[in-house]
Every structure is written in structure tokens, then in C-alpha cells.
Amino acid sequence: MRLPCPHCGTRDVQEFTYLGDANVKRPGADEMSEAAMTRYVYERDNPAGRQREYWHHSSGCHAWIVVTRDTRTHRIESAEPAKPLVQS
Amino acid sequence: MADPSLKTKWSRHSAWADILTASPSDAARPCGVNVVAREGLGVAGIQAQRGRKAALSALVKMRYGLELPTTPRAVRDAAHAFVWAGPGQWLLVAEQKESFAELSELAAVSDQSDGRAALRLSGPNVRDMLAKGCMIDLHPAAFPSGAAAMTSIAHIGVHLWRVDEQPYDRPAIFDILVARSMAASFWSWASASAAEYN
Numbered sequence: 060m061r062l063p064c065p066h067c068g069t070r071d072v073q074e075f076t077y078l079g080d081a082n083v084k085r086p087g088a089d090e091m092s093e094a095a096m097t098r099y100v101y102e103r104d105n106p107a108g109r110q111r112e113y114w115h116h117s118s119g120c121h122a123w124i125v126v127t128r129d130t131r132t133h134r135i136e137s138a139e140p141a142k143p144l145v146q147s
Numbered sequence: 148m149a150d151p152s153l154k155t156k157w158s159r160h161s162a163w164a165d166i167l168t169a170s171p172s173d174a175a176r177p178c179g180v181n182v183v184a185r186e187g188l189g190v191a192g193i194q195a196q197r198g199r200k201a202a203l204s205a206l207v208k209m210r211y212g213l214e215l216p217t218t219p220r221a222v223r224d225a226a227h228a229f230v231w232a233g234p235g236q237w238l239l240v241a242e243q244k245e246s247f248a249e250l251s252e253l254a255a256v257s258d259q260s261d262g263r264a265a266l267r268l269s270g271p272n273v274r275d276m277l278a279k280g281c282m283i284d285l286h287p288a289a290f291p292s293g294a295a296a297m298t299s300i301a302h303i304g305v306h307l308w309r310v311d312e313q314p315y316d317r318p319a320i321f322d323i324l325v326a327r328s329m330a331a332s333f334w335s336w337a338s339a340s341a342a343e344y345n
């Protein structure tokens with residue numbers, strides 16, 4: 060599999076480190092509970108199909124990116140910087 | 148400021164000392180891959196402060212006369228190279244050691260002069276040799292003059308860029324930097340990969 064880094068271009072997957080589901084959100088202080096934290100830390104959907112996921116270009120530009128990928132076919136729908144660059 | 152009364156036996160030691168050895172020259176049989184150790188460089192990691200990228204770019208333009216690249220490219224003249232090193236980050240490579248203090252008004256600057264080991268690779272088989280370990284396509288159609296990349300070769304992180312302005316059909320020249328601690332490992336891979344061309 061190759062991933063299109065939005066900064067570097069298409070690179071072999073060996074250059075990246077996988078983090079997983081990019082949709083999980085840490086519960087805010089007002090919604091914090093043991094059950095909410097358990098969901099946040101441990102529970103993942105593991106979809107057969109489209110997934111948004113974090114990858115780190117660890118052997119390249121060291122940026123985090125969000126890749127939308129079909130987990131059945133490895134078809135990449137999009138790849139974008141995880142942290143929209145606020146610097147100008 | 149160093150205390151002048153302190154005597155020390157420390158002295159500068161090339162990153163390639165005891166690793167690279169000069170090959171016996173044989174003019175009758177030209178080499179497929181030529182390697183030159185780049186010694187005495189000044190190297191600095193530059194990361195623009197938040198919101199100061201445009202100002203940093205203007206400062207670099209004024210001070211060095213070079214345009215900071217915003218894509219994976221190296222912008223150079225005879226004395227300095229600014230090599231893209233990720234979003235908002237660059238590697239400044241100076242032919243001579245020098246102070247980078249001026250840039251620290253607008254950027255986080257870390258001196259890497261003694262932290263990196265640099266080689267210049269050229270010759271008709273340089274691309275064949277690099278292809279044995281480099282996962283990116285270095286053909287001129289994909290990696291034209293001035294192109295730069297951070298990638299890994301034989302599990303060693305490398306920063307490489309083209310320093311030539313050769314026409315399309317002529318062999319390219321590459322500068323390649325590795326962490327100093329990986330110099331011997333990199334050379335082990337490079338010398339084995341180049342052996343069949345020399």
C-alpha cells in the first residue's frame with residue numbers, strides 16, 4: 060500500500076505509523092465518566108469499508124495526516140493534513 | 148563563553164573518520180558511483196514560529212537572497228541551501244560554519260552541524276545504487292533538479308536532494324544527510340550497494 064502524503068507526495072506505507080480511527084474524541088470535562096473514557100480509550104468500530112484514520116509520516120515530513128481509506132480494498136479516497144496549518 | 152583557563156583535549160572529529168577511506172584512484176577505469184564526504188558544513192534545523200512564516204521568508208530573502216521553499220525542494224546558491232523539511236520547517240546547510248542567531252527572532256533554530264553526516268553522490272550509476280534502498284522514485288521525471296525528500300534508506304532516516312542542473316539525460320548529483328550516529332550503518336549499506344559499479 061502507498062499513501063499520498065499531502066506534503067511529500069505518494070510514499071510507501073513503511074514510511075508511516077498508524078494510529079487508527081480519526082473520529083474518536085476525548086470526552087470533555089463536563090461529559091467525563093468511567094464509561095465515556097472506556098469508550099474513548101478502548102472501543103473502536105473496526106468497519107469493513109470506509110474509515111477515516113490517523114497516520115504519522117514518521118520517516119518523512121513528521122506530519123500527522125488523516126487518510127480516508129476503504130479497509131477492504133485499501134483504496135484511498137483522500138489524505139489531508141491532520142492539523143490545518145494555522146501559520147501563514 | 149568558554150573559560151580560557153580550562154584546557155581540554157576535545158577536538159573536532161569528522162563524522163566520517165574511520166568510516167570512509169579514500170579509494171585508490173584508477174583513471175583508466177572510471178567509477179560508476181562517486182562519493183565525496185561533505186565536511187565542515189554548518190547545518191541548522193529551522194522551524195518558523197507560529198504566524199511568522201511570511202516574515203521568516205522575507206528575512207531569508209533579505210539575508211541570504213534565497214526563496215524559502217514551501218514544497219519538497221532545495222533552494223541553493225554557492226554558500227547556502229535551504230531544504231524543505233516538513234510544513235514550516237527547513238534545513239539550512241551552509242558551506243562554512245556560521246552563526247544562525249539572526250533567524251532565531253522568527254524561528255526555532257537548532258544547530259545540527261555536528262549532528263549530521265553528509266555525502267555528495269554522483270556518477271553514471273548513482274541512481275541504480277540508490278534504488279537498492281530508496282523507496283522513492285529518483286528518475287528525473289519524478290525527481291527533477293532541486294527536488295528534495297525526507298525518507299528512509301535501509302531503515303535509516305535520510306534527507307536528500309538534487310544539487311545538479313543537469314539535462315534530463317545526464318546522471319544526477321545528490322546531497323544526502325543522515326544522523327551522525329547512523330553514518331557507519333549508512334556507509335555499510337552504501338558501499339555494498341555501490342560495489343558492483345566500481
Ligand SMILES: [Zn+2]
Pocket residue numbers: 064065066067068116119120121122
Ligand atoms: Zn510527508
